[in-house]
Amino acid sequence: MPSEFEVIARYFTVPPVDGADDGVMLGVGDDCTLLSPSPGKRLAVSVDTSVAGVHFPPDAPALAIGHRALAVSLSDLAAMGARPRWCLMSLTLESAEDDWLAKFSQGFLGLCERTGTTLVGGDTTRGRTAIGVTVMGEVDPRAALTRGGAGPGELLAVTGSLGGGAGGLALWQRGERDLDHPLLARYLLPQPRLSAGQALLGLATAAIDISDGLLADLGHLCQRSGVGAELYPHGWPLAAGLGDALGEEGAFQAALSGGDDYELLISLAPRHLVEARKRLASLGVELTVIGELTRETGIRGVASVTHGGWQHFEGAGEPGPGNKDRMP
Amino acid sequence: MPSEFEVIARYFTVPPVDGADDGVMLGVGDDCTLLSPSPGKRLAVSVDTSVAGVHFPPDAPALAIGHRALAVSLSDLAAMGARPRWCLMSLTLESAEDDWLAKFSQGFLGLCERTGTTLVGGDTTRGRTAIGVTVMGEVDPRAALTRGGAGPGELLAVTGSLGGGAGGLALWQRGERDLDHPLLARYLLPQPRLSAGQALLGLATAAIDISDGLLADLGHLCQRSGVGAELYPHGWPLAAGLGDALGEEGAFQAALSGGDDYELLISLAPRHLVEARKRLASLGVELTVIGELTRETGIRGVASVTHGGWQHFEGAGEPGPGNKDRMP
Missing domain, CATH: 3.90.650.10 (PurM-like C-terminal domain)
Incomplete structure (x- = not known):
């Protein structure tokens, strides 16, 4: 089984692109990553954790688990109208299987690439499979889409x-x-x-x-x-x-x-x-x-339907609808 | 048992201070938090997850668990010479006990307050107790302390x-x-x-x-x-x-x-x-x-000592030395 250093190095180290405008002044491998936010923009940040058996079936394809863990966090940026820039991943695994990790990182990093999101940090731990993803994006402060701007008649x-x-x-x-x-x-x-x-x-x-x-x-x-x-x-x-x-x-x-x-x-x-x-x-x-x-x-207008929604600490712990709508 | 919304509202919602220079333009309760980084500074970010039974004893006092989960992440900012500004918390709990949460949040938010760190986001999930903390700080780009600047003779x-x-x-x-x-x-x-x-x-x-x-x-x-x-x-x-x-x-x-x-x-x-x-x-x-x-x-100069250090995926899963030195 590869060591943790090897897991990061082998599957999640994306070589920096010379001249890339990714805002990464100091990448993975130091105590922190150093990022350069764009002047005049606000930083939009959100975190979501996806747990096996709660947010996705434990036997789902590894590629889908990697993709999905990032997608649910990026969706919060989408809802603000923010442009994704960076993400950090906290990966908890019961074991580190090469095949699984290769597919998982393919799903995660593939979505990173398609959305212009740079993975700038993370850690790995042993335990029940769970993926915590912090996303960071940028948005014009005057235009950001909040939940609070709707008015009657709209x-x-x-x-x-x-x-x-x-x-x-x-x-x-x-x-x-x-x-x-x-x-x-x-x-x-x-x-x-x-x-x-x-x-x-x-x-x-x-x-x-x-x-x-x-x-x-x-x-x-x-x-x-x-x-x-x-x-x-x-x-x-x-x-x-x-x-x-x-x-x-x-x-x-x-x-x-x-x-x-x-x-x-x-x-x-x-x-x-x-x-x-x-x-x-x-x-x-x-x-x-x-x-x-x-x-x-x-x-x-939907009298027959009760006001539903999924809340943790009340759910049964089975794979079920998502759980993203907490603190951001 | 309180619902997840209640957990966040009851234990982790810090009322915004009018006129506070915390850089929070839009706080907890929307899809993302909107932050205002200081012009001319670089953003230093890092994430660490603390898992019960791996990074701390499961029966450790809740106050210590809350304090410690944040402290280990802040330590990465300290090592860059960065000033802490914001953090996000991903909290996984087997159950949501009022007494435990009250003490846990006291430890976490107490250290937030003493270090000038504002909790700006998080999520909660059911599972084996684990706390993922993303910290964000600021540092002068020319002065940041990296691991790579040491020279012979120093x-x-x-x-x-x-x-x-x-x-x-x-x-x-x-x-x-x-x-x-x-x-x-x-x-x-x-x-x-x-x-x-x-x-x-x-x-x-x-x-x-x-x-x-x-x-x-x-x-x-x-x-x-x-x-x-x-x-x-x-x-x-x-x-x-x-x-x-x-x-x-x-x-x-x-x-x-x-x-x-x-x-x-x-x-x-x-x-x-x-x-x-x-x-x-x-x-x-x-x-x-x-x-x-x-x-x-x-x-x-220390011939009798082997080059040690703790790596996950090789450890025994018992409480042991920390595991912070991965990707940031």
Whole structure:
């Protein structure tokens, strides 16, 4: 079994690129990493830990575990409209298997590369498999998308489709193992909406990523903004194949209360809808209006559904919907 | 048992201080925290995870566990000469007991307050008790103390005393439980040398914190600096009471190879020794010369001692010396 130094050196040391504008003044290998934040920007930071058997199935493919651990943290940057810059990883493993680590690092570093995120630090420990990821991004302080900017009369819209995370989990639990299956990919290889979040700067008044389920996350947005919401009864963007997988009622429940979708839920003034759709369309991302915000607090229009959402210390410790919506 | 939202709200939400210069533009409660780094400074970041039964005894006092989890990360900032600004905490707990959490947060937030560190984010998960802490500090880019600046002919010196971490662990294993015992306090309530690190800016040529044991950490410093070291046979600053606890030979072994001391090991030119001692004396910190650096690589002068140090994935999973010296 490789030693810890070897684990870091072999799988997670990315050679610095000469002249790269990655803001890393002193990389891995010293007591700290030294970073050079961009002048005039604010630093957006968030941390999430993914635990085997809680946030993902222990026997999920290592590549997916690596990808997913980073993706759920990057999704928080997406929801601020921030551009990702750096991340740190805290890796706890029961053992250090070469094959597993090679795939895991491929998933993690692959997403780093595709999103312009530089891994600048980390540590490894022995224990039940868990991955803690701290992400750091940058955003214009005047434009950052918070949860608190929504106003009554504005539209409520979501990127992409809903329910795919819960649908993929259900398929996994039934034995589906093909990562090319769109729903399984949605659950195990979520794509954080980074470009969409940045494209919505100046248009959206508030944003949150959907990790705990639409209703739960909408509740957070409404609470922080001091508004309520009226959800439309029709026209929801259910993930493709969700009805086949879960049935009609199950699909709608998954869209409302399932976690792990990692889409963006935003508010915006009606006059900005066309421009927002145009910008997102150029990224291949749909934007669907699912309701509007009201002066009266509370969420209405989905009377048959209880206000769900996943909270740890109450869950059963089984793989289930995500758990990202804590302190950032 | 309180829910996760309640855990964060009840124990870790520090009310923002109006007009405080903490650089927090948007605090806990959104997707990310927004921070305002100081112009002209570099950001120094590091992450460390402390796992029950690996890095600290599971039955250690909760206050000590909270303090210690932050202290070991802050020690990395100290070794760069950085001023701590912010931290994020990833907390994994088997259960959320009110009494335990109250003490834990007291230890963690108490050290935050004493060191000027603001907790700006975190998440909580159910699982084997583990605490991941990401620290962020600031340092003048021209003055930061790296491991790579030492040159031959320079002196090798340590702050404070050595062996106290290993001595405290030995006492704990023998049943000592009084946190007022100086050695036990050294092990369970280490005090990161933040002021000393900043005071050494411009004087020390290289620095590292002693977490894996003096010899192991000296090895890192020498490797990064491309030098060797000749250790003096006498005059080592052993922690008070160490000889009584471990015997003469055991005490010297603890000083050389024991982990968890969290002192600074530095190199400096002989002409700067007086000024360095003067600055540290004003902080109540001693600086002891224990050797000098040589052009010839390798560590000499302690022939009876093997080059020790703690590495995970090779350890036995029992509480043992710290594990901080990975990627930052």
